[in-house]
Amino acid sequence: ADSSDPGKPPPVVHYHLNNVTASAESTKNEETILILTPLARFYQGYWDNLLKLTYPHSLIAFGFIIPKTREGNQATAALQNAIADTQSGPEEKRFASISILRQDFDPPISSQDEAERHKMEFQKVRRASMARARNSLLFTTLGPTTSWVLWIDADIVETPPTLIQDMTSHDKAILVPNCFQRYINDKGKKDIRPYDYNSWQDSQVAADMAAGMGPDDIIVEGYAEMATYRSLMAKNADTTESRDQRATMPLDGVGGTALLVKAEVHRDGAMFPPFAFYHLMETEGFARMARRLGWECWGLPNYFVSHCP
């Protein structure tokens, strides 16, 4: 009961899930979107980029999950500064709401150094931990009026400002843009290279590999020791100026650096398995689980977002 007004009956709310659309006309239908970010480090470029999104900010809610470590405390402080600036700034830039969760379990690897993080033997424990973080965030922030969920990593620092309109316009249950990284190439020139190898179409080699595995074994992508011959979206990009940014390809696995999901898919039960699910975990396992639930995954090979260098 509301102690400030003892006479007032507590809230009873009635929701019609049928009326919560997630459609190609997201702006016109005023569809709400929940941006979810597991965050271990704060990048100002991440926030600055999202501030430039032209989708109505009043339809955008945020959810963050941040580890309860020293690094996580620093990230939380930096994030809160950025938020405070935005939410006290011009009204049209303010977002609808923001939830920050502090994680109640330990990240298994304390170092955030890239070489460390990627060592193959760490993948299973690391991805289980990431999956649990994503699930905690999802289960606690998804509401009955959310139309879309946009998963975006804290180190994605560049997207088109029309990201939400562009992606929702495809009207796909699950859709991933192609995640690249800017770098300086051998010739000292600015260049881009593929970053996220988790968006792929399955191969017979990978299927045979899976068939010979124990129930808890997983296939991880992007390691020479385990060549899967899957068709990676990262390797199927047209990087020319004249490319068709609206080209789509069906996918069997998806990455989570940026990932748009109709809220209905999650409500149906699609989560991020922290265990081997068809020999897949986390975002790749999510894709498989969504398919088990009757949903399809798609990728945009020529539509780019950038991971921090």
Add this chain to the structure above:
Amino acid sequence: ADSSDPGKPPPVVHYHLNNVTASAESTKNEETILILTPLARFYQGYWDNLLKLTYPHSLIAFGFIIPKTREGNQATAALQNAIADTQSGPEEKRFASISILRQDFDPPISSQDEAERHKMEFQKVRRASMARARNSLLFTTLGPTTSWVLWIDADIVETPPTLIQDMTSHDKAILVPNCFQRYINDKGKKDIRPYDYNSWQDSQVAADMAAGMGPDDIIVEGYAEMATYRSLMAKNADTTESRDQRATMPLDGVGGTALLVKAEVHRDGAMFPPFAFYHLMETEGFARMARRLGWECWGLPNYFVSHCP
């Protein structure tokens, strides 16, 4: 932005999941509990029974999911009447909040007649539909401050008034009471009989059965055509007056007529698989998934709740 007060920055909320305990001392720690009920028909006995719960009502929130059918519309109206009475009645009886979701997909079997519902061939499609309903309800109502989730079916009309205190006091991640049904026996005497066969310990027969099955096949409990020789909690009850109501037994499968779950288990990702998961679905699949996530299921063979006759 809040249009009624344009100067006020929108809410930024910070949650510490670590501080959300789910402990044996639930009342003392003021732990919040979310009671979730998939509801196809409204039973006044269900509501009257829950009204008698002695756990502080201010710590109890409700979530319902009701099919968008004619029967569902009637159930919604009846539920809303009952709620209106309670929430405008004595303050200590009022609950913290109530969400009613109307389901955005069709229930596969429109008849609610018991013989119809139980036909073995319908089990797969029926349990998939129940699982989706439970997931939609769970994903949209679970919040960051919920400590416990109590699943209770709409046709459970009798429980001890101390149900929540009794069950939380065991401090188990997942705990099921034994669900019985009152009836008139052959001799015309009032009697009770087991109702929920989904709480069980696995058997070698069932394991062998599963090993020989296709990936989408499921084992269902309580059918002579498919004798599993699992040890059913329903058949392991001591019904004498002097029974130890606090006796516990470990379980591999759980039913959902009444089911207490630490919110953390769901946040970790444990949901109700609407597909064959280790040849199990819905609540039984949930038990298996929770175990994959490192949680244990327990039953209270001598602690009873009653399904409507």
